[in-house]
Amino acid sequence: MHKIPAELCIKCKGHKNLCGLPFCPIMERFRGMISSLQKVRIDSSSIKFVEGSTPPSAIVGEKGYPKVSLILNIPPSVYGEEARKYEDIKGWWGKLSLGDIIKLRSSLVSSMTKVRVEKPIEYYNTEIPLAVISDTPVTSEAKLKTLEAKLKFDGVILPRGPGGTAEEIKVKDNPKIPTKIDKLIFDDIKSVEAVLELYKNSIDYYKIIHALSFGLLGRKKNRRFVPTRWAITAVDSTIGKYLYDRIINYSEINEIEVYYASYLGNHFHVILYPSKFNAVWIEIWHPLSLWSKDLTISELKENFWGKYEYLDGGYMAARLGVLEYLEKIKRQAGIIIVREITEEYFAPVGNWHIRETVRNAMNNKIGKYDSLLEAIAEVNKRLKAQINLLELRTINSLLKQRSIYDFFK
Template structure:
């Protein structure tokens, strides 16, 4: 028999449990913020868990899936898959629609995700076709476009930690899946065709679906079967170059105990990259948004994204945050400048960190500032 305190502690990973057991959290109790964060992440998670717990305190659950599915990675090649089910009915699309999360608080996003209960059914990735009815229905649910009524039965009551990872949106409680029934499902015809065409390569299918305007999150879901950020995008009419520079203030997710702003980034030239970006998936999420914009304009550019993350970003919510905020930035009317000096002078008014620090570590900014073009000579 597990106590309530044991269930609460199970919400956190080993490092967090060690911090709790050290006594620091007892001294603080969410009031003094001794961990250096702007808000207590324990209270944020606890609040979300307490709102959901009474509704999932049973082994049978029914609700409207956004639709959403879970495909795990631990234990590969034998991984857990299953539906994500909230204990509520109606329009639940917001719970699994990162494209709609821009402007919502971190508390909102954690609440969205902690409402979704993960049904866990283990399957071998090389033998999915023989995974049984639960796997078949999970794959079908992944193709849905509107909320679908779902009934599930678990081997035990759902419990477990709210999973927080910087590369994926948060996940909520889970339980081994015993039964899975799916109601009427509205399936996107393009997704259905793409996944059933055995002659179509996955790469080509993804590009086709993306070209048809399907949200990235829906494509990811089918093929997987920020409010505290400031993003400034600089585009210079030069051959393709791309760079993302991030600046994390003290008391933020990846700089919780620091006294100084920490900056890091990565870049690529016209030939692209041959190695994985050191700053991870956010590099590629932002690059997608840039590529979309340039494709629409039928242009290429040397592009630098400057991201300042201020106190308040206390837990990861996934690379969608970067992708959607860069998209949002690019939807704004651009400011046009006739020289890099004017551009840099304007950036000084929009950023808290001195531009000298950005220029000092930016390969692309240094290139466009110091590399003269034929137009420069013609102007003289």
């Protein structure tokens, strides 16, 4: 996160908006944590008890692999359907502000226990892995030995609130497992096949990630807890490859189109043009936006054979929405995705919003154009940053080498 000078914070004290943000993130974090900590019951031995319904919400950490943290997030004293709002990604999109999301997530208490990644089946009797794929929120209780008042942000996974090491975690309700996942828990098939089967049967995307992360899928002898960050990338890659393998056999689109959507200070433009599949990913970070002091641009290319310059989680999340659209219309295309990140995006809340915003963009066509140059010029005109897309390495190379793809026609 870009650091606001301490001198400015001292002058502002959270109410003058001297940093230019719509509200003070420090105060929002403080309010959320205090709200949570006030609901933590402490007994005479200083052991802390937290009870509530998990939305469901849980994380498998990666630090210390192969001995990792298993974290169950509980909103104190919040039960039943009310708990769902704390991790309702599709329900949040377009409705909740960045501040709303931070406030919700900082109101969760994280209960952590250490597990070895091998043989997660041994943990099934705790029902924690089953609780995180439940169709309904599940009441849980955690007995904490420690409690640390810190809000943890991440660029890939959702932020989480204060938490600590758990002496004991109990799932008090019976999880309601989707029938398709329940069947695969007992099946002995490769995890890739299981992920694709769930996706083809329209199981919630984020539930698939949880199922893989908590060791519920795959050959039984090979099942592992998978750190959540890795599971997100694995599911994006697995489903992306499945869609890619299908669309490269389709005919090309015959028009040049631009799509658009924005959320949380992130603006996405997607250009589709007649070509064999290839893709360009451009990120434009404004000054004072997350991670960047100055205007910063990053670029990535993926060719017809599915080879990209480097693995980027944001690109994999964005790519999915476009591939889903191309599979829907049974066509292939050249793709340019331009993500513009403004100063409104001051805290990372995970890459889910990239995935969902691009999915929504593909339902919002803003125009058709006679040439790729015209489409790029239109996107350039709509950008808030004063840049020339035609001067970028990836765009310049694409325009000069487009005739290579004509070889495949």
